[in-house]
Amino acid sequence: MRTFCALLLSFLVVVPVRATEWFPLPVNIDGREASYRPLTAASKPWRICALLPHGMDRYWWGVAWGLDEESRRQGVHLGVYEAGGYQHAAMQKAQLARCIQLAADAYVIAAINTRGLCAELDELARRRVPVIDLVNRIECPGVTARSQVDxxxxxxxxxxxxxxxxxxxxxxxxxxxxxxxxxxxxxxxxxxxxxxxxxxxxxxxxxxxxxxxxxxxxxxxxxxxxxxxxxxxxxxxxxxxxxxxxxxxxxxxxxxxxxxxxxxxxxxxxxxxxxxxxxxxDSPVIQARVAVDLAVRALEGKGMPERVSPRIEVIDKRSLGRFDISHLMPPSGHWMIRQELPEQ
Missing domain, CATH: 3.40.50.2300 (Response regulator)
Structure with a gap:
C-alpha cells in the first residue's frame, strides 16, 4: 500500500501540471455554483505580499506553491512569509509590518487568528490597499475579498x-x-x-x-x-x-x-x-491561485466576487485514485517557498 501511495504522490512528476490547467474550475462564487476563470495576465508587475501561519507540512507548501505559480502565470511579484506556527502571532504581525514598509500593492493573508491584524488592515483599507483573506478567515472590516472554504x-x-x-x-x-x-x-x-x-x-x-x-x-x-x-x-x-x-x-x-x-x-x-x-x-492550492487572481482584479479595478470557494471533496480509499492531487499539494520535489517581496 505504501508503494501505491508513493506512486500516487509522484504523479505530478510523471505528468507535469502546466500553470494553465487549473481552470476553468467548478467553484462556489458568492453562494452560487459557477465556473472560475482567472485573468489572462496582470497589466503590470504588481507586488503582492503573502502571509501564511507556518510551513511545516505540505498543506501550506501547496498554498505557497499555488501562490507562486499563479503569480508567475500572471506576471506579478510575490513575497511569501510564514510565521513558524499558530503560536507565533507576533511574528505574523511583524511580517505584515515588513511588507507595509516595503509598500506592497496588495496582501494575501492566511491569518493566525481572526482579529490579530485588524488595526493594520484598517489602515490598509483607509489607503485602499487590497487585502485577500485566504483559507483561515479574518474578522476585520479591511478585507477586500475572500478565497476560502467554510x-x-x-x-x-x-x-x-x-x-x-x-x-x-x-x-x-x-x-x-x-x-x-x-x-x-x-x-x-x-x-x-x-x-x-x-x-x-x-x-x-x-x-x-x-x-x-x-x-x-x-x-x-x-x-x-x-x-x-x-x-x-x-x-x-x-x-x-x-x-x-x-x-x-x-x-x-x-x-x-x-x-x-x-x-x-x-x-x-x-x-x-x-x-x-x-x-x-478544501483544495488549498486552488484557494491560493484564486487569491492571487482576486488581488490582481482588485488592483486593476476589474469585476470580482466577494468570496470564492472550491468545492469540498471527501477522499477515502475508494476515491483516492480519482482525486486530482494538484489541488492539494505541490509536485514531488517542491518544498516550502519562502521569499522576500522585491523592493520597488
Missing amino acids: FAEMARAALNYILEHSEGRPVRVGWLPGPQDAGWVLDAERGLAEASVEGRVVVVTGGYGPVDRSSQAVLVRRLLAREPQLDYILGNAEAAAFAGQLVRTGGQRYKAQVVSLYATERVLEAIADGTVLAAPT
Missing part, C-alpha cells in the same frame, strides 16, 4: 462520513480540531454544533494545540488514555495521522476509527494504508 462545511462533511460509516448507530467521537483561536477551528466547531445528528453523536473534546506532530501526539495520547473506547476520532491532519498509527499499534486497547478534518500528504498516505478512513479537502 470549515463548518468541512466539519459537517467529515461528520456525515462518520454517520454513514457507522450505519446509524450512536457513536462517541473524539474531537481534536487544532489551535483554539484560529478562524478555521472556530468555523469547524460551529459546523459540529449546527449539525443535526439527532442524538446519534456524542462529541468528546480532546483539547486544543498547535498543528505540529509533537503537540498533537500529546493530545491524542491524553484523549485515548481518558476515553479508550471512543468509536471515532475526528481531528486535524496531524492528530488524525498520529491517532491512526496509535490505534493500529495499540492492539485491543482502542477501537476508534479515524477521520481527518482536512487532507494533507500524510493523511493521504494514512488513507491509502487504512489507518485513516477519510478526509474532506
Whole structure:
C-alpha cells in the first residue's frame, strides 16, 4: 500500500501540471455554483505580499506553491512569509509590518487568528490597499475579498462520513480540531454544533494545540488514555495521522476509527494504508491561485466576487485514485517557498 501511495504522490512528476490547467474550475462564487476563470495576465508587475501561519507540512507548501505559480502565470511579484506556527502571532504581525514598509500593492493573508491584524488592515483599507483573506478567515472590516472554504462545511462533511460509516448507530467521537483561536477551528466547531445528528453523536473534546506532530501526539495520547473506547476520532491532519498509527499499534486497547478534518500528504498516505478512513479537502492550492487572481482584479479595478470557494471533496480509499492531487499539494520535489517581496 505504501508503494501505491508513493506512486500516487509522484504523479505530478510523471505528468507535469502546466500553470494553465487549473481552470476553468467548478467553484462556489458568492453562494452560487459557477465556473472560475482567472485573468489572462496582470497589466503590470504588481507586488503582492503573502502571509501564511507556518510551513511545516505540505498543506501550506501547496498554498505557497499555488501562490507562486499563479503569480508567475500572471506576471506579478510575490513575497511569501510564514510565521513558524499558530503560536507565533507576533511574528505574523511583524511580517505584515515588513511588507507595509516595503509598500506592497496588495496582501494575501492566511491569518493566525481572526482579529490579530485588524488595526493594520484598517489602515490598509483607509489607503485602499487590497487585502485577500485566504483559507483561515479574518474578522476585520479591511478585507477586500475572500478565497476560502467554510470549515463548518468541512466539519459537517467529515461528520456525515462518520454517520454513514457507522450505519446509524450512536457513536462517541473524539474531537481534536487544532489551535483554539484560529478562524478555521472556530468555523469547524460551529459546523459540529449546527449539525443535526439527532442524538446519534456524542462529541468528546480532546483539547486544543498547535498543528505540529509533537503537540498533537500529546493530545491524542491524553484523549485515548481518558476515553479508550471512543468509536471515532475526528481531528486535524496531524492528530488524525498520529491517532491512526496509535490505534493500529495499540492492539485491543482502542477501537476508534479515524477521520481527518482536512487532507494533507500524510493523511493521504494514512488513507491509502487504512489507518485513516477519510478526509474532506478544501483544495488549498486552488484557494491560493484564486487569491492571487482576486488581488490582481482588485488592483486593476476589474469585476470580482466577494468570496470564492472550491468545492469540498471527501477522499477515502475508494476515491483516492480519482482525486486530482494538484489541488492539494505541490509536485514531488517542491518544498516550502519562502521569499522576500522585491523592493520597488
